Amino acid sequence: MISNKILKNVFLVFLLSFVLSACATQTKKVDSQMQGDVYTGTDTVEYLASGVPDRVFFATNESVLTTASRDTLRKQAAWLRKNSDITIVLEGHADERGTREYNLALGERRANAAKDYLMTYGISSDRISVISYGKERPVDSGSNPLAWSKNRRSVSVKAN
């Protein structure tokens, strides 16, 4: 009786997951690369050194660093401490779904969020400069949520 009930539940769960996955096949690929609307994939990411990703991603209209972003920036800070002659430019970007001027300000705010975090890990501000490109330099030209999530970013670029 009990085993029967379990079997029934297992069957229900199986059925449910089948239905869900049938619905989700279209968007599954997208979902696996985004958490909320923050990009979590690696398609566009380049590396400053082995294991040191060059960029962090943001939610729409946000400049708050996610847990993953802070993890990336700590790796960048460690790499910068090890290579004390290197200076970097933080390039802040926005997606195309905003007004041009507001996006310039937003890109600047995002790059500075990354800068502030690097500084709390001991990187001197005179090794970091900041530039905002607003929505002017997307990495993905697509007009869809996944492309926009890749474009909302701050990229650390070696300056020397």
Place this chain on the structure above:
Amino acid sequence: MRKILLFTLFFLFNVSKAYSLIEVDITRGNLNPLPIAVSPLFSDSDTKEELENESNIIKLGDKISEVVENNLRRTGLFNPLEKNAFLQNPDVAHLKPRFEDWKLIKAQALITGQVKFVDEKLRVEFRLWDVLAAKELMALAFTTVPENWRRVGHIISDKIYERLTGEKGYFDTRIIYVAEQGPKTKRIKKLAIMDQDSVNTKYLTLGNELVLTPRFNPTNQMVTYLSYFKNLPRVYLLDIETGIQEVVGDFPGMTFAPRFSPDGKKIIMSFAKDGNSDIYTMNLENRIVNRITNHPSIDTSPSYSPDGKFITFNSDRSGFQQIYVMKSDGSNVKRISFGKGLYGTPVWSPRGDLIAFTKLHKGKFYIGVMRTDGSGERLLTENYYQEAPSWSPNGRVLIFYRETKSNSEGEGFSAKLWSIDLTGYNERQVPTETDGSDPSWSSLLSN
């Protein structure tokens, strides 16, 4: 008795009509544009010959009329009639129109004119006639060098528009904008300027650095814009006559979103430092910089009221991008946008009574207008992406830019200039040689 009364009323009505002048109401969407006959400006054979020999210009009268006709048609307020239907020759009509002939083809207004070549100069005269009232409304003559013939067409258009609508025209004006080329991820952008009717395009920068948001000085031919020259995004001042340019101020960071004050003596802009953007002004005469806002939110896209006493801008101090108005010293900040969605790029009408804006709501972009206290919001046009309205100098038309969707390879992407009347009617694309964005409308060049 009743019959007599009716007759009298009719008579009075008719009389008043005979003496009242034709008028075009531009305050509402005009679904019945005024039928107007633009008779080609005629020249005598001597003038024709001389113009052809001296300036290599053929059929100048026809060309000027064409400029006028196209200007009038684009307003949506006038319906220039087919020339083939004209019964009277241009030279005879200019002296004394046979009004019955023009009534017959349903013209209510008639433009006639003459081009003469006198002492190396062009003398253009034109007359505007009220066909129904059978009288002359206006007669004017201009003298200029032959190369200026298009401007003559624009000035004539302005005079006619003003006479028939009661408001200044906007034809003898230019548009400065950003010409765009190349893939979306590496767009090449140049400053470009053209006449309001998309003719005479000139490129003012070479495309070596990113340039954005050019805006005219309302009092002269200076322009302020954002350039990424040497990878330092800064506000620049450019004299489009001499080509001389300079950085505005000495700010240790990005300056952006520039506009002139209505007297043309100050630039108002944003300065971004340490993640915070505030609004500043710089006096172009004494170089004094003033900080106008001081708030940890993003304050940008400032625009002065035409009397210079107020500033509208957008800020996300409420948590989301909204429109605010303050006194020009930065005091009395008041939020004015309270509808659903985000509001940006507020720009004060040259008439002073309205603020045009971009609104983003549920994935759609709108261009709209509201009163300066935020009441009476009216959305004029909805699209996938459009922003940055700029007013015609008479405050009757808005020009803005629109972008289309694209796939990840950038296919399908375009950026084009569009205009729409304040009434929400007469939406049309403004042709540009390449893709274009960030348009700014100049003041009237003459008068």
